[in-house]
């Protein structure tokens with residue numbers, strides 16, 4: 001029973017669809033998901049918007065087989081912690097055959113449906129990751 | 136001033152369809168009063184740990200409700216929430232209410248009613264203790280979060296799947312003698328690695344169950360506590376926070392909040408990890424117990440498995456861990472932190488189901504979410 005409020009996804013669409021996060025100009029730390037405050041620099045930090053490439057590598061992954069409500073039809077599906085090239089980490093679904101999953105592999109973002117509230121409900125979209133052909 | 140636990144009570148843990156959250160809480164509270172030899176009128180305030188009655192049963196405002204249910208009106212009541220660490224949080228707030236001089240005798244309860252929902256709904260409710268916007272939203276579950284840590288840890292430190300299975304094998308063995316446990320049967324390493332995959336590499340027998348249950352303790356300030364026959368003294372505690380999201384953490388193979396909470400607790404108690412005679416650690420998933428050994432200083436980083444291989448944390452070993460079966464006895468999330476303290480009290484009184492010989496000092500480690508809240512409390516048989 002994930003939150004399915006329209007205003008919530010309207011607020012998050014720029015960062016979720018466009019991979020907009022933030023970075024601190026004072027210490028060059030990148031934040032994705034976006035953070036409005038740099039916890040290291042605090043008021044000395046200068047946090048500005050930053051668009052991520054979404055490219056990175058798999059630090060760890062799992063295959064969810066017992067899914068929460070709303071995801072039952074998708075199971076099994078893979079989720080990884082991706083370290084983006086800018087240094088931020090993000091959790092994301094990894095699409096493609098499970099046999100290709102391995103830590104250290106390079107991934108790039110793809111725009112996909114995340115889930116549907118119901119047959120006639122809202123369809124939520126966002127970024128997933130796909131393993132690069134080369135690796 | 137010092138504070139001691141003077142009474143304990145708990146329900147059985149499991150799928151208790153015939154009892155409501157109200158019934159379970161009343162049962163645990165009444166047993167704690169009987170154990171202490173106190174009456175309801177002696178209780179000056181109530182603190183209750185509960186993660187998500189609002190989603191599990193659609194009921195909020197538990198503090199007042201439980202006070203009413205227990206016939207304790209009009210004493211003040213506070214509901215405390217920190218996901219699966221709600222119980223230990225309630226204990227901490229109750230402790231402060233005595234240390235501040237406001238109260239002398241306080242009841243601390245923990246309760247959760249999880250089986251009114253379907254498994255999918257319960258899994259989604261538990262996932263709300265994670266980062267809803269950035270982790271739960273993509274279908275990441277609690278088993279999934281711990282599975283991500285498990286794979287990372289296993290690859291980094293060379294922990295094998297069979298070695299990881301030693302955690303539930305030990306805790307199931309301990310739970311055999313626990314009359315309150317949800318499951319009382321022995322399992323083997325083969326059973327674990329052949330049980331259904333939940334979230335790779337974690338399997339069904341690596342996971343704590345979805346459970347109903349309640350636990351309650353009564354704590355009192357020094358002057359009152361000394362009148363009881365076997366008070367168990369609180370000697371130090373720590374509470375620390377980390378990012379709610381797993382992806383936001385610096386480390387994926389330890390819980391920095393637990394390391395910090397333990398450091399504060401040891402300092403306050405004036406004891407070291409080697410002084411601990413037994414511990415209750417938050418083994419919500421197998422990997423969590425191995426990380427706990429390291430976060431609590433029982434083993435160096437990456438070497439937690441050695442304590443399992445050598446049998447040191449088994450009953451009869453040098454420092455038994457999860458002597459009541461840990462979270463394999465059931466994990467009604469809000470009750471767990473209190474249930475851990477109850478096992479320590481039983482051990483230090485010398486009346487536990489798997490008694491550790493001459494146990495003097497016990498430690499409880501309660502974790503909320505995938506590690507965003509960690510609370511460590513240390514208790515001693517002596518010190519009044």
Ligand SMILES: [Zn+2]
Nearest residue numbers: 024027038041
């Ligand atoms: Zn900064």
